[in-house]
Amino acid sequence: MWDAIVVGGGLAGCIAGIRAAQRGKKVLIVTEGVGTLYNFSGIFDYGDVERLREVPKHPYTLFDSQAIAQGQNFVQEICPEYVVNEKRQFAFTVLGTVRQGDLMPSSMVLPDRQEQGEFVLLVPEGLKDFFPETVVANMAREFPGWLVSAEKIQVEALAAWTRLGKNVSSIDYAAIWRSKEGQKVLANKIEELNRQRQVAGKSPRKVVVVLPSLVKEYYDASRTKPYGNEWSLPVLEMSSFVPSPHGRYFAEYLKHRVTDWGGEVMIGARVLALNGELTSGSKARECQELIVQSMGKSLSLRGRKIILATGGLLGGGIKVGMERKSIREGVLDLPLFVPQEWSKPQFFAAQPFAQIGVETDQFMRPLDPASGQVVWDNVHVIGRMLAHWDPWTQKCGGGVSVTSGYAAAELI
Ligand SMILES: Cc1cc2nc3c(=O)[nH]c(=O)nc-3n(C[C@H](O)[C@H](O)[C@H](O)COP(=O)(O)OP(=O)(O)OC[C@H]3O[C@@H](n4cnc5c(N)ncnc54)[C@H](O)[C@@H]3O)c2cc1C
Structure with missing residues (x-):
């Protein structure tokens, strides 16, 4: 049995996997691809953290300043050339x-x-x-x-x-x-x-x-x-633009860091479903088995904790059909927050669909938005799959993914 199985090997999943492995946990990342990592410019955007922590339900509200700083320090630990400047720093595009x-x-x-x-x-x-x-x-x-x-x-x-x-x-x-x-x-x-x-x-x-x-x-x-x-x-x-050489080398580097610390990575494998049962005395279920499709075969894997890092609409974690009601989270069919209005006509405006995702409690366990109840006890949701944020207008894509990935690894 794995201490944790991370589903998704983008930025959030890799950070969770590296930190868990560094903590001596038996961890496996199962991922179909690299998600949006190949688009990474080489620069982590955190946004105006203190202001965003005031925005209702923003993922930063799940963490205190210390937890956010810990994630940032961790990036500097694994990428020693990365620097933070209190007074703001700039790069050429x-x-x-x-x-x-x-x-x-x-x-x-x-x-x-x-x-x-x-x-x-x-x-x-x-x-x-x-x-x-x-x-x-x-x-x-x-x-x-x-x-x-x-x-x-x-x-x-x-x-x-x-x-x-x-x-x-x-x-x-x-x-x-x-x-x-x-x-x-x-x-x-x-x-x-x-x-x-x-x-x-x-x-x-x-x-x-x-x-x-x-x-x-x-x-x-x-x-x-x-x-x-x-x-x-x-x-x-x-800084890089797509196709991004920074993204490409960074993705490879992160995978090496997982295995350097004794973690394992299964690439080209798709998690189809999680199976679990209701835990006694609780309305939440406990995941006992992951069904994985790899090289045409089905596998069953078991982990004490499951970290769901499957990205959002772009990463493949959220599936959208032709009809509005067909939008769904692809592995557990978790309840999603979906705004009433999906998009605004102005191209550069904050687009409501960016807020689509899974609502969680403070331990990043998925909630049913209607009842506010935790639906899976040992599943933690991180990165782009979280609801109520917008990496484009809030410029906090890397920050939310690193912070939630690091924090999830601390819960294993
Ligand atoms: C074009 C672009 C450029 C960006 N540039 C920057 C930048 O320069 N700086 C910055 O700070 N932020 C940037 N961001 C934002 C930032 O990259 C994202 O916030 C972050 O990458 C999200 O990471 P994630 O791990 O949550 O999701 P993703 O990167 O989307 O990863 C999801 C992973 O889950 C896997 N997956 C999905 N479903 C399954 C399944 N069923 N089974 C197995 N695996 C599955 C996917 O293959 C993928 O590996 C950018 C985003 C985009 C789209």
Whole structure:
């Protein structure tokens, strides 16, 4: 019998799995895919936590400030390059605009605008969906007083693709920068830029190289960080856009961290249902068995605790049919909070459907909204499946997932 089975291997499920394994629990993550992790920009958004804790039923109201801080510290423990700044910190997006972020790798944090430096944007040859003129113009607007220029960089391994007219994705380039060949090209280019500026005798200005598709954080399967050597100029990462190299490496990294601590991960497996019985003296049921579909076979698994981390509408945890009443939670058919009005006509408005999810008690056990009763005793719901929040307008996607995932692991 597992101490806990986590259903879903997105951000919330992985954080729960890593923390449970670190606590010495026998834990298994069963997941169909990686959920929205491959879209992760590299930056954790927490939002205005204190204000959101005042919003009725928001998931942050389930946790005190200490629990929220514990989750954040845990991210820094497993990703040591991630930094938090009390005064707000910013990173470049791939458009050259500036984005705030609550927890981000130190190699993304923008310098102080007052410093009056120089940015050199390295433009990887043939990089798909990257528009250097726009990026340079945006960077110059964001940092008035800084010099901004662009320089091409080419890697032989990908040059043949560009000669054939094939675009190279940011995922391809991220892999190249992590390879020996890519690192050599990068080091030579940066050294050349440094030398040019020294010869020109220009530089009381600080020179910062900016490179899209660079992912410095997260070691790989061989447990080594890809970048050993420091470069002769500081190099800034840009936050990712889909397809996100940060999301891709981060997803792999999280899986390694689960197994590093002795946890197990079953990928490509779909939990079809949980079976359980009413517990004596209670109206709640206790889950005794999970039915899992994997490689065409059905398995039965048993766990003392079940952590439901199947995501929301986008993660696959909530199923929607053609009719409004056909919306359902996909594993346990848990009662869902569904707002009266689903959507607003204004595209950028807070959309009511974002609030769809499962209501819980303070231990994240699912409730029947009509009666307020706990419906499953040993099931805890985390991440995007929780009701009453909106990662887009409240900018707290990573924060809610990390906080609830960490807190659930403490309950095992
Ligand atoms: C495009 C996009 C970009 C985002 N970027 C950021 C960002 O940069 N920073 C930030 O802080 N937040 C970001 N967010 C928000 C944040 O990623 C989400 O809040 C968070 O990922 C939700 O995590 P989750 O683990 O709850 O769900 P998900 O990531 O959706 O994971 C759900 C998991 O459950 C699995 N699953 C579903 N059903 C089953 C089943 N029956 N059996 C087995 N497995 C199942 C899925 O395969 C998946 O692995 C972004 C969200 C989106 C959609």
